[in-house]
Amino acid sequence: MTKIAHHIPDEMLAAYAAGRLPATFEMIVAAHVSMCDACRAALETHEMLGGTLMETAAPAAPLEGDLLERTLAQLDAPVEADGAARTPPARMGIYPGPVAEALHHGPPRWRAAGGGVRQQILAEDGKSSVRLLYIPGGQAVPDHGHGGTELTMVLQGAFHDETGHFGPGDVEVADESLEHTPIADAGAACICLAATDARLRFRSLLPRLAQPFLRI
Amino acid sequence: MLAVRDNRDRAAFARLFAHFAPRVKGMLMRSGMGAAAAEDVVQDVMLAVWHKAHQFDPARAQVSGWVYRIARNRQVDLARKAGRPLPEEVETETPPEADPGAILGLAQEAGELRAALARLTPDQREVISRAYLGDLTHGEIREETGLPLGTIKSRIRLGLERLRHELKDLRRE
Numbered sequence: 001m002t003k004i005a006h007h008i009p010d011e012m013l014a015a016y017a018a019g020r021l022p023a024t025f026e027m028i029v030a031a032h033v034s035m036c037d038a039c040r041a042a043l044e045t046h047e048m049l050g051g052t053l054m055e056t057a058a059p060a061a062p063l064e065g066d067l068l069e070r071t072l073a074q075l076d077a078p079v080e081a082d083g084a085a086r087t088p089p090a091r092m093g094i095y096p097g098p099v100a101e102a103l104h105h106g107p108p109r110w111r112a113a114g115g116g117v118r119q120q121i122l123a124e125d126g127k128s129s130v131r132l133l134y135i136p137g138g139q140a141v142p143d144h145g146h147g148g149t150e151l152t153m154v155l156q157g158a159f160h161d162e163t164g165h166f167g168p169g170d171v172e173v174a175d176e177s178l179e180h181t182p183i184a185d186a187g188a189a190c191i192c193l194a195a196t197d198a199r200l201r202f203r204s205l206l207p208r209l210a211q212p213f214l215r216i
Numbered sequence: 217m218l219a220v221r222d223n224r225d226r227a228a229f230a231r232l233f234a235h236f237a238p239r240v241k242g243m244l245m246r247s248g249m250g251a252a253a254a255e256d257v258v259q260d261v262m263l264a265v266w267h268k269a270h271q272f273d274p275a276r277a278q279v280s281g282w283v284y285r286i287a288r289n290r291q292v293d294l295a296r297k298a299g300r301p302l303p304e305e306v307e308t309e310t311p312p313e314a315d316p317g318a319i320l321g322l323a324q325e326a327g328e329l330r331a332a333l334a335r336l337t338p339d340q341r342e343v344i345s346r347a348y349l350g351d352l353t354h355g356e357i358r359e360e361t362g363l364p365l366g367t368i369k370s371r372i373r374l375g376l377e378r379l380r381h382e383l384k385d386l387r388r389e
Contacts, residue, residue, distance in 0.1 A: 014347065014348075017284075017285070017288065017348070018288065018347060018348045018349075019247070019288040019289075019291055019292045020347075023296060026292075026300060026301045027301040029301075029303075030300075030301040030302055030303045031301070031303075033303040034303045034304040040303065040306070043303075044276060044277060044281065044285075046348075047277070047281040047282075047284055047285045047288075048277065048278055048280075048281035048326060048329065049281075049329065049344075049348060050281065050284040050285075050288070050348040050349070051278055051279075051280030051281030051282070051283060051284035051285075052278070052280060052281070052326065052329055052330055052333065053333070053344065053345050053348045053349055054239050054240070054242075054243050054280060054283075054284050054287075054348075054349060055239060055280045056330065056333065056334075057333075057341060057345045057349065058239055058242040058243045058246055058345070058349050059242045059246070060238035060239045060241070060242045061238055061241040061242040061245050061251070061254070062238060063237055063238055063241065063255065063258075064251065064255065067237065067255055067258065067259060068230060068233050068234070068237070070259065071233065071259050071262050071263060072226065072229075072230065074259075074263055075226070075229070075263070075266050079267050082299065083260060083263075083264070084260040084261055084263065084264035084286060084289070084290040084293070085263065085264035085267040085268050087305070088302040088303060088304055088305050089302075089304070090304060091304060096303075096304060097302070097303070097304040098301035098302060098303065098304075101301070102298070102301070123298070
């Protein structure tokens with residue numbers, strides 16, 4: 001596999017760790033972290049900071065009644081398949097675990113999206129969406145700008161645009177300031193996971209708090 | 217934690233519970249959850265700590281960070297129709313092979329992180345705490361405190377500068 005060069009912005013990793021990343025972008029973060037050890041380490045660093053703050057800064061709330069006894073009584077009960085101890089899904093071919101789960105562990109059902117491009121929408125909610133894109137080799141995706149924020153992660157093949165070259169695992173972060181024409185590399189089709197939220201402005205949404213911790 | 221992982225020690229689990237359950241509950245309530253709902257999640261989280269203990273690797277995580285992750289994943293899971301997308305797990309030995317050097321290194325870094333946090337002003341610590349313990353965005357912070365966004369940004373920046381300074385030794389690694 002080629003080396004991943006374009007990563008999830010650290011603010012988004014911090015927001016994912018803290019549970020305050022918009023749902024639209026969670027799958028991209030989870031998919032990228034599945035493939036990228038550097039971002040996994042950064043995410044775990046944010047979790048370490050969160051855990052430290054939970055231990056030292058959060059006011060502890062006294063428990064009511066017999067929660068410990070009730071919990072101890074359940075230690076031997078079978079583990080719920082979708083509970084807090086569930087096992088994250090495994091990779092399926094080119095699809096990282098969280099994408100495989102959204103596909104219900106079957107192949108995508110592609111629909112024509114114009115210009116030879118095909119897509120499958122995985123989740124949609126008003127002006128936000130998560131979808132898989134299939135771009136034939138050598139094909140350009142029409143020049144487009146962005147209202148809000150769009151994250152695109154390559155799963156197979158590669159594309160390039162005015163800002164750089166993106167291969168498997170790479171994530172492009174686009175906002176309203178970017179007008180670009182992504183072109184799939186010649187050869188195998190480029191398959192991407194794309195998440196868009198037209199209402200969000202990435203720069204103003206996420207606090208830039210955590211940079212000092214990025215390279216611990 | 218290691219007694220829970222390696223010996224399935226229930227007394228050790230009860231001690232872990234006594235330490236973390238009120239803290240997880242406090243964090244969940246801080247992000248806006250009611251007391252009863254928070255206790256249900258605390259129970260889920262502590263049961264998951266018991267069941268996932270074989271995966272805990274002290275060379276990669278402090279117990280608090282590991283519990284924090286399980287709690288956040290559970291909290292978000294419950295808020296999403298389809299559950300929270302989670303990263304694949306790294307395949308490791310179970311339980312992970314002990315690496316005393318790495319375990320000590322991580323514990324030292326965690327200690328320095330705690331010390332750096334302790335040296336922040338209360339205002340700075342509050343801003344960082346909100347980002348990791350509440351679920352407030354910039355806009356919401358502004359609403360709640362009545363401060364203009366610029367003030368918040370500069371506070372965050374001050375907090376960052378201070379942290380960056382404090383963490384310089386840590387980052388030189």
